[in-house]
Amino acid sequence: MNKFQISNGKTINKPFNKIWVVLAILVVLTIIFWQFITYDSSMIDLSQLFVIVKQMFTPKNTNLTHRTWADYFAFMLELRYPLWITIQMSIGGTIIGSLFAVPFAIFAARNIFKNKYINAPFRFVMNLIRTIPIILLAIIAMAMVGAGVLPGIIAFTIFSFGIMSKMLYEVIETVDMNPFEALESTGANKLQAFSYSIVPQIFLPFVSYLLYIFELNIRASAVLGFVGINGIGEVISVNRLYNYDRVGAAVIVLFILIFALQLINSRIRGKLQ
């Protein structure tokens, strides 16, 4: 604690600097992690990394399998079918999940419903759903409806709902409520006032989140194949043990798609501002 005395004798205390607490936590975390660094670093074999990467990005060529670059690119072209399934599932899940998120976000927002007994249950459901990892959602959906496209859509829907409801209610809580008062003063009912004062303020963030969540879903699709969801993830999962070149091709295709999506997103978001 620092105490300052200024020229006329008055004193003022400078509050405790929280940076020391943060530093202390960092030191403790480093000590905990030190164990792994010292014991297990000997097991890291960097050369294996290069072997696998090389196998991923060159056609497979062994005693039994002889594939050429032409095969490699032909396979990439073939990937458009599973990729299209992935895109369809992601779009479906993003839109359905985000639409369900809208009423939840409205009821969870403290500035719209001032009664915390209304907000609390909606927030609870939202938080609960957000804690479930998407892979677990996929497993549960598979158990319910079997393998295929449908469990993918269900998993993406619930995952999108979790993210959209949280981001949307936070943006609703930051809107300017003054226009709402103005609309009420014109004789508009609550729903009219909401749609003419709050909706225009949350529309652009909503569209921007929609694009972002779609991107997240495409990324997540890579791992969903491991539990039996169709799409590009399935290709990665099926080939992961012996056909590194096919995994590599799928990774490249996925990378290109996600990269393109990011470009489109940032462009659209720039336009929306």
Next chain:
Amino acid sequence: MIKFIDVKKTYPNGVEALKGVNLEIKDGEFVAIIGLSGAGKSTLLRIINKMIDVTSGQIYIDDINVSSIKGKELRMLRRSVGMIFQSFNLVKKMSVFNNVLSGRVAYHSTFKTILGLFPKQEKILALDSLDAMGILDKAFIRADQLSGGQQQRVALARALTQEPKVILADEPVASLDPITTIQVMDDFAKINKNFGITIVANMHHVDLALKYATRIIGVKDGLVVFDGKSNEINDQILVDIYGRTLKHDELLGDTNE
């Protein structure tokens, strides 16, 4: 006609904002309410269209007892009362035109307004209102692109589009610079004269109130302490209303128009 009969307002925190107000405002008047901050000016204004509920007493607009109506009846009444705010209260990310058109939503069903279906003559009415405020050329740009004075004119156009009988203005020029203040006050005068709309405005600047309003209501500690023509005001009356002589910031001063 607006009529207050022994109107009292006590807030839940115990503050007595109005302690028995009796008033009668005739159609077509331009009334300025003056007084210290905290005297009850804002409550007096907002209680007229029931943005704030009365604790006791009655308020009439024409034959309607405002204090007793609610729901659809209240919304129908508010439709005929425009309101102007210190911070303009526009949706900044929406076009000027849509902001102005939103003054019409109370005339239609919720379903129609959510779909944005307005009759063509109402869209033209919105543009007419903008033209009356001299900012027709700004119709299709976003409200946050405009200056403060222009935004307040958009708010005035929104109120005009309601086709109101009365416009209530809560410190309409308090966040504007002196030059724009004069322009916006001129707009109020124009609306009062050309459209015959009654204006009731809370004013911080006393000299502005005296210049534009035809009638002054002085409020002190929740009571009306002066009610008369603006040319009846003298320094002694101002001391009665403010409990002291005026401070420099309570006068707009010479703006060299």
